[in-house]
Amino acid sequence: MITGPQCRAGRALVEITRAKLASRSGINESVIEKFERMIEEPASDAVSALEQALEELGAVFIAENGGGIGVRLKFTDSEARRIARMEGEGGIVANDRVP
Template sequence: MARAALGLGVRDLAEKASVSPNTVARLERGEELKPATVATIRAALETAGVIFIAENGGGPGVRLRK
C-alpha cells in the first residue's frame, strides 16, 4: 500500500532501498525477511514520504506526509 501511494514500481522501491526487486516482491507477498531488510525498505518508504500509522482499532495503515 505504501509503495502504491507513492506511485513507485517494485524496481523503483528496490533501487531506493538498495535491495533486489525480488526482495520487495517477497515482502509484499508476506514472506518472512530479515528484520534489517524490512527496516531498510521501511526507511526508504519513509524517506520518500510515507508515514506508517500504528493500529488504532481500525488496523495499521499508511498516509503520505504533507
C-alpha cells in the same frame, strides 16, 4: 516494523515501482515482491530499509492503534499551512466526532 501489505500500499501511494524501491533501499526486487505478497518475511534490517526508503518518499506508516495498521502520505509544508489557515478561520468551535 511494517507489514508486506503496508509496503505495497506505501509504494502505491508514493507512486514508485518495485525496481525503483529496490534501487533506493538496496533490497532485491524479488525479496520485496515476496514480502508484499506475504510469501516470505525478509530479515528485520531489510524491512527497516524498505520502511526508511518509503518514508523518505513521503509515506507515513501507522502502527496498530486499536483501529488497525495503515499508511498515508505526509502533508507537505504548503498543505500544512493551508490546513492551519482553515482551522483558524473562526466560527464556533465544536466536536468533530461523528456519532
